[in-house]
Amino acid sequence: MSGNVLGSINLINASLAAKVRFFGFASSVAVYGHGHVPMREDERPVPADSYGNAKLAVERELAVTMQLQGLPYFALRMHNVYGERQNMGDPYRNAVAIFLNQIMRGEPISVYGDGSQIHAFTYAPDIVGTFLTASDQPAAWGQVFNVGSSQTTTVLDMAHTVRTAMGVPDHPIMHLATRDEVHAAYTDNSLARKTLGDWVDTPLAEGLQRTATWAREHGPVEPATSLSIENDTADKPEWFT
DSSP states (O other), rough: HHHHHHHHHHHHHHHHHHHHSSSSEEGGGGGGGGGGSOOOOOOOOOOOSSHHHHHHHHHHHHHHHHHHHOOEEEEEEOEEEEOOOOOOOOSSOOHHHHHHHHHHOOOOEEEETSSOOEOEEHHHHHHHHHHHHTTGGGGGGEEEEEEEEOOEEEHHHHHHHHHHHHHOOTOOOEEOOOOOOSSSSBBOOOOHHHHHHHOOOOOHHHHHHHHHHHHHHOOOOOOOOOOTOOTTSOOGGGOOO
């Protein structure tokens, strides 16, 4: 949590000193916590973990900074983002990367419970352009937007698709004990599409195939809990799926 909050505050202060034109923040749907689906921007955020709390804290700091010091900002609440060049060594966050790495390491795919959790996995290249668009849209400044895929699927179905993309459709899947987590997490993206314009929504199988090809080229990675300052082994984020 400290990495997200303190690091972002340092960037905000540096931006003020450099008199930058705007500040674009990569937030997360983790700010909603156990919200109703599809999650909407006008819903009161109640984060369920420290990661969501950190993202929400930065959003609020940006709002205050804009009000008091005039630094325009926008925040894009993304969800379940995956794709080439992602961190493959985080054992807690991002199920796509975890599953790919487990296959390459010869380990069974680990799925919590029966895998019926519903998510919308977002192919990273699809939404990169929304940051550029928002930076040139004064109407977007001071706003938060849900940005991501509208294709919902279960974690178990995603695991099957990952196996197919890796060419091992019969790779074993290990079901772990059910945990207390958000069962369904996907968003209403209509506000972002109306304000920022539409974006490509790559089919999951296609995005996973591209990501799997890249992963095979780079090989397995030793999981490491200290790869990112966002990781807190005492409070493992529940939003990695």
